[in-house]
Amino acid sequence: MTEAEIRALASAAAREAVKEVLAFMRVDPSDIDSVTGFSDDMRYVRRQREAAEKISFKAMLAFFSAAATGAAAILWLGLQDFFTR
Template sequence: MTEAEIRALASTAAREAVKEVFSLMRVDPADIDSVVGFTDDLRYLRRQREAAEKISFKAVAAIFTTAVTGAGALVWLGLQDFFTR
């Protein structure tokens, strides 16, 4: 086989692989609206994932802040009780 034949075979195999992957995801690569819709869906999912990550970080920070504040309040009340007796 020549290099040109190998390149042509590889190109054909790559095209077929892409078609198969797109068909598994129910996207028609020949239909531009289908591809654009799929791309929009991926962008939306990325924004959702990033928003979920931000929310989970804020939730952990809120829980940590609540625990630290509660511990501080317990120490403060304990010290007040100790010195008022």
């Protein structure tokens, strides 16, 4: 087998694999609207994932801030009680 034949065979196999993957995801590669819709859906999912990551970071920050504030308040009240006795 020559290198050109191997490249042609690999290219055909890659095209077929892409068609199978797209068919598995219910995307018709010959229909531009289907491909565009799939691409839009992937962009939307990415934006949702990024938004969820930002929200979870902010929620974790709020939780630890509340815990630190609570610990500081307990310490402050304990010190006040200690020094007023």
